[in-house]
Amino acid sequence: MRTEAWTAADAIGLNPTQLQILTFLVARGRAGMRVKQIAAYLGVSQPTTTDSINALLRKGLVEKRTDPSDARALSVAATPAGETAVRQAGQLASATEDAIASLSKLEQQDLLMHLVKIIRNLQTAGAIPEQRMxxxxxxxxxxxxxxxxxxxxxxxxxxxxxxxxxxxxxxxYDGAEPEAQRTAWHVFNRAAS
Ligand code: SF4
Known part of the structure; x- marks a missing residue:
């Protein structure tokens, strides 16, 4: 996946961090997100996030707009050109998708379940930021x-x-309080085990 990310990003004139941020913003839609939140969700430092967003702004792939939840704040959102760039990158990075598609539906479902558990355990250990799952x-x-x-x-x-x-x-996604997350995870994981 890392190799694919490098190749796809390079093909559309971005580096992998810029493509990761742009892909994240395209998934957020027109509302966009504040720089601090983008950095937190992706686990990237704020200066690196700011530098990457400035590069994306210069290329016309993202734009700054008033945050819908606070008229005094600015959020960053993907432009139509940014959406097109992510689509192009997605078409280039198909080897991983092809490999996953070769699994049976049941295997794909098991893989997803294992991934959710691994991500959750990494979060609990503080190794990665909270994910929007x-x-x-x-x-x-x-x-x-x-x-x-x-x-x-x-x-x-x-x-x-x-x-x-x-x-x-x-x-x-809207994050639950930590105690509610723990309770939901307990019910989900106990039944899934
Ligand atoms: S439960 Fe939350 S994260 Fe899952 S689909 Fe609904 S809104 Fe999205």
Whole structure:
């Protein structure tokens, strides 16, 4: 994946950190995000994030706009040109996707479950920042439905969903309080074990 990221970023004239930030912003949509939050979520230092965003601004791939939650603050959002660049990079970086697509649906689901557990354990150990995934989200209600194909519930869209739809980077994510995260994880992990 690292090799692919270097190749894809190079092909569209960016470095891997710039592409990582741009990809993250495209997933956030037009609302964008503040520089401090981008640095925190990606685990990149604030000066490096600022330098990368300045480079993306010069290339017209991102723009600064008033933060929707605070008129005095600025957030950074991807422009249509930024969205196109990420699409191009995604088309170039297909080897990993092809490798994952070669797994059976059940293997893909198991892989996702293992990844969620590894990410959660890394978070708990303080090795990586909190990620915008379902198991950390205040809208996540694990194992509240009897249907084994869709046992979880997302209160944001008010819909049931299954293990194959667990998200690891959701635009609608809103972090739950630490105690609520621990409780949800306990229910999710106990039933999944
Ligand atoms: S809002 Fe997103 S992260 Fe939160 S539970 Fe729903 S799908 Fe998962």
């Amino acid at each position: 379902c198991v950390n989200c205040r809208y996540f209600q694990p194992h509240v439905h009897d249907d084994p194909k869709a046992p979880h519930h997302c209160a944001f869209v008010d819909a049931a969903f299954g293990p194959a739809q667990l998200r690891v980077d959701c635009a609608e």
